[in-house]
Amino acid sequence: MQLANLIGPDLRAALEDDPEGLREALEDMHPEDLAEIVEDLADLESVALIRLMGPDLAAEVLERLPADRQVDVMESLEADEAAGLLSEMDPDDRVDVVQELDDDHAEIILAALQKSEPEAAEEVRELVHYPPETAGGLMTPDVISLPPETKVWQAIDRVREIAHAEDAETVYYIYVCAYGEKLMGVVSLREMILGESSQTLAELMNSKVVRVEATDDQEVVADVIARYDLTAVPVVDDHERLLGLVTVDDVVDVVIEEATEDAQKMGGVVPLEDSYFATSFLEFVWKRGAVLVVLFLGQLLTATVMEANENLLHQTLSLVIFVPLILSSGGNTGSQSAALVIRAMAVGEIEVGEWSKVLIHEVAMGLCLGLILGLMGFARGYLVGGDVEALHMGVAVGASTLCVVALGATIGSVLPLLTRRVGLDPAVSSNPLIASLSDVLGLTIYFAVAGFVLEAVF
């Protein structure tokens, strides 16, 4: 049976006519591909399909669904079924699902889990306290920890036992802990296989273990794993007690998630919690509208600046012609500076102490780019002239372009540096914010420069 053919009506028919054949076809597929099929189905059909899978496959599929669909599925199942699914999931994913449910549903399902697997339920109740975007929220508590005096042959036996019960996220690292679970060192499975079976873990272990604290932000975890090229990092509490571990595959998701949040912030959107299609229209209106309304209020200043210069405009209407051109040059340059500076800070290329170096670089760059665009602006102003002498108009446009472009580069770099300085994410210095600021200030500069240059004429 080809599952690709089973979308929509066909699937409904197969569910009724040949559930056994369908079940076999399902078992042959990768859970990720199944998750994509389930995601495209209506609620009723997706639940029917998940019921048809064995609980272990169903759990793997559920882990891979977007949060809102996980909730739909869990709420459509009986409490016992839902608890059965939960018990098959990895502990970190199990907690994520429970955190998405509303409190009532979560309590009912946890109560059912408490009956069948009291340990798993307790674990969820403990882990649920860590916010999802911290090391504690990412970690799995299923980690192998053994005392330092364990012999290698004992450790390998223990690994075999645990691997058999599938009771650990990874069996490739064995953490060596003193009394009270205090983390002392780490031994890889590779090193154990190489070692003599009579050696103790204390002899083999590497005691310089890179670790994170449970309260560390997920960005810190991703940074540590990427920096030290780790496949897993242990999570400890503030007494250095081992709580669990975060594996690199979870971190790939974190890095992608953070890049999306940054891109949305830089684009001037309050970061979405769900995927594009799972976000409601109303939430979009709120998360985009709030930013736009605030910027619009700020941009009203441009109208005020224009009004303040109405006399100059009356005298020289040609000035107006170049307003959009000059403002946009400033905004574009600012957008470039911001993108460069924000990313360089995100990946750690720019350290906290280097702000003056960055600022000098960007201002110099702004002057240089301003010179290029200013020359082009001069040429256009010179050719148009209008009601002013050509040379004067050229100089006015060229000089303003130079100043506004340099201003754009300055704002585009100062703003991210400042937002980091005050402890905010630099990505909130969004392109729209930079463009708006550069518009208001740029307009003021334009009229000042143009007024100064054209003074000779009147």
Next chain:
Amino acid sequence: MQLANLIGPDLRAALEDDPEGLREALEDMHPEDLAEIVEDLADLESVALIRLMGPDLAAEVLERLPADRQVDVMESLEADEAAGLLSEMDPDDRVDVVQELDDDHAEIILAALQKSEPEAAEEVRELVHYPPETAGGLMTPDVISLPPETKVWQAIDRVREIAHAEDAETVYYIYVCAYGEKLMGVVSLREMILGESSQTLAELMNSKVVRVEATDDQEVVADVIARYDLTAVPVVDDHERLLGLVTVDDVVDVVIEEATEDAQKMGGVVPLEDSYFATSFLEFVWKRGAVLVVLFLGQLLTATVMEANENLLHQTLSLVIFVPLILSSGGNTGSQSAALVIRAMAVGEIEVGEWSKVLIHEVAMGLCLGLILGLMGFARGYLVGGDVEALHMGVAVGASTLCVVALGATIGSVLPLLTRRVGLDPAVSSNPLIASLSDVLGLTIYFAVAGFVLEAVF
């Protein structure tokens, strides 16, 4: 000896007075932290420090330096020393370094490597053909492959041998290959430890191996690893022959690199090849200036549109006052749409066939946001009035804002959808490009709408 104190002059003194103590202090540190120290040193000192380290530590530090500093170090060393360092590196990193060197230096160092480690030199010459941003460029050829009839005990012996020689990037996956290295399946070390020692790999193996082709782009590799939660993915040629593998820690770097490139493109910069500080001023001028000049040329159209409407402007100078306000609202909305759509496509939330759904969503969103901002624009226009009747001015500003904001949302979503359609990276639909397009079209709309509304007045 505390290495933190050894920056600059102290380090020079320590190099002369107590090289042995310094060497010991170095051996105690993590290579990543050493790499950061070396990066901050002048060329001469960094080479002296690297010479002081044992070759294996030096290789680990070199692997972690930015490309331009790797080249500096390699070119400052004697060919034999450089070859010695290369031979200690992982094959994938080794190739990366050689690819960064200019051809002459690469040839001299490879010739030296050929003498000491002919196999490694041959391997480099083969791998160097894969572009660095493909699966082939990322992979390491040091992978464990065994025939299907191998018994588990034989395989474990082989793993032990290989782990001892440190001759594989990971020993946790054993690939099962038929005659001619055709990839048949995979067995994890965990499964082998669980299995009976008399079983064959064919019995244990999972034959549904997710794989990538050597010519696949690194983004595809990252996507596959993230999607299927893999710790490593095998790389095959177009005859399904196993060539090597890419591990997830390399992919974390790829994801970060791609996010940076996307952010730079969206900011309107041609992506940098090196880090922020390693990029020369001239390269910055070129990579930013080219974009700005093209956009400036396009933006000249705004001046043309203004000129074309000079009559209208002469009659109603108040119109001009709102130009920056209205244009920036359109640009800001476009920037939001672009950020949302580009990221949603990058993480696979928006499929190729869903463009109409996205377009309808964004246009509706644009109209809705336009309505909000339009009402605010109406209020401001109504209050200013100027040389026009207040109500007319309010309607002209409000209606234009609505239209321009809807236009911004449309451009911000259509452009990324179109660029993907024609096979380009959607991120090239940069914010500056969208803002510029929306300026030119927005200005046209503004004058059309305002002219229409104000017609009653004249």
